[in-house]
Amino acid sequence: MEDDYYSIESILAENQKIQCTFKTDVPDMGHLDGGKTGDIKALSKVQLPLWMVYILIYSDYADFTIPPPFAARVRNALNAEAKSVRLSALVGQGGLWYGFGRMIMRLLNDIPAAELSKVLTDTFHKRLPEVIDQAQHFASLQGTIGGSSRGGDAIVAAFREGMDGTERELFQLAQESAKRTKLWYEASDRGRR
Amino acid sequence: MSLPPSLRASITPPELELVASEQLVEIVPLVSMERTAFISGAYGPLRPPTKCKVPLWMASNLKLKKKCHIIPPTWLNVEFLQDRLTQETTLPSFSEMPFRFAEVAKILLDVAPDDLQNPEKIRTLLKDIREARQAKSREGLSKLDPNELILQNLAAMEINEIRPFFVRGMSVLTQLTREPPAGDPMDET
Numbered sequence: 001m002e003d004d005y006y007s008i009e010s011i012l013a014e015n016q017k018i019q020c021t022f023k024t025d026v027p028d029m030g031h032l033d034g035g036k037t038g039d040i041k042a043l044s045k046v047q048l049p050l051w052m053v054y055i056l057i058y059s060d061y062a063d064f065t066i067p068p069p070f071a072a073r074v075r076n077a078l079n080a081e082a083k084s085v086r087l088s089a090l091v092g093q094g095g096l097w098y099g100f101g102r103m104i105m106r107l108l109n110d111i112p113a114a115e116l117s118k119v120l121t122d123t124f125h126k127r128l129p130e131v132i133d134q135a136q137h138f139a140s141l142q143g144t145i146g147g148s149s150r151g152g153d154a155i156v157a158a159f160r161e162g163m164d165g166t167e168r169e170l171f172q173l174a175q176e177s178a179k180r181t182k183l184w185y186e187a188s189d190r191g192r193r
Numbered sequence: 194m195s196l197p198p199s200l201r202a203s204i205t206p207p208e209l210e211l212v213a214s215e216q217l218v219e220i221v222p223l224v225s226m227e228r229t230a231f232i233s234g235a236y237g238p239l240r241p242p243t244k245c246k247v248p249l250w251m252a253s254n255l256k257l258k259k260k261c262h263i264i265p266p267t268w269l270n271v272e273f274l275q276d277r278l279t280q281e282t283t284l285p286s287f288s289e290m291p292f293r294f295a296e297v298a299k300i301l302l303d304v305a306p307d308d309l310q311n312p313e314k315i316r317t318l319l320k321d322i323r324e325a326r327q328a329k330s331r332e333g334l335s336k337l338d339p340n341e342l343i344l345q346n347l348a349a350m351e352i353n354e355i356r357p358f359f360v361r362g363m364s365v366l367t368q369l370t371r372e373p374p375a376g377d378p379m380d381e382t
Contacts, residue, residue, distance in 0.1 A: 114371055117369060180206060181353070
């Protein structure tokens with residue numbers, strides 16, 4: 001999620017494609033639109049990876065449309081119940097919904113960017129407790145196989161599958177930490193002293 | 194970067210225990226010993242039955258050799274903990290506990306249960322307190338703020354447990370929050 005040049009996550013988040021509309025003719029660049037040769041005509045719509053879009057937008061060759069993972073339909077769903085949206089389904093397996101959103105946010109200006117930022121932070125806030133709860137729940141389950149005692153297990157499992165890459169990382173951190181602390185509380189090292 | 198991810202974010206509970214065992218506790222020695230220099234300082238002399246202050250690691254060592262009785266700290270008894278548990282469950286804030294109470298309590302319950310009154314009850318109370326406090330820090334999670342986090346009276350072990358994902362969560366939030374208009378270089382993410 002960082003801007004680090006070497007961050008694999010950052011590269012993966014940039015690999016998402018978004019739809020652009022060219023404003024001008026670009027000669028001999030038709031291969032960008034998948035195999036065809038020739039020119040790109042003005043007003044043609046092309047799916048381009050995010051890393052290429054930056055330069056096109058900043059130099060005013062093209063406009064872009066907000067990609068579906070952040071479109072109004074998803075925003076409404078997030079508003080209604082952030083926990084029931086499957087973020088991973090929006091950006092593909094192991095995708096980084098937050099990372100992608102942040103990059104889109106930086107392409108936008110003022111008001112739309114502030115709106116998107118609000119969507120991202122609100123979603124994060126609403127989903128985080130559930131992520132950590134589940135992580136701690138799983139840490140305490142350690143050892144008991146198939147200990148499915150929580151109510152509404154299908155919903156719980158669906159949420160887990162719907163976590164995006166960033167949330168997965170947090171999940172793992174919380175689980176590791178809870179496991180370690182639990183182990184310490186339960187261990188007795190009387191014999192070692 | 195050669196450390197596993199879980200160790201990069203925080204230190205381990207046994208390490209915290211080690212740190213806590215430098216704290217001084219009172220003991221009633223059963224053997225006499227001259228004042229002796231250790232790396233962390235000079236302790237003693239031990240003159241039974243005069244009370245003496247030694248670090249926890251030394252106390253537990255002597256205790257296991259049956260060479261002293263440990264006098265538990267003032268907060269490690271049923272009444273005090275019961276009182277704190279009531280505070281914990283009725284008030285929204287964390288109650289005041291010694292910073293390293295979890296570690297000290299564990300060591301003492303481990304090596305010197307016979308010096309405590311009603312160790313089983315103490316154990317249960319500590320567990321209840323821990324759970325009540327955990328529920329509170331969980332609540333703090335939904336109010337996570339990219340700039341600051343104030344959880345007063347949180348103890349060392351508790352901070353250590355929540356540190357990895359609180360820190361990560363805050364850094365994610367920092368990045369999702371839109372940078373304020375240019376002009377303040379300190380606010381760049």
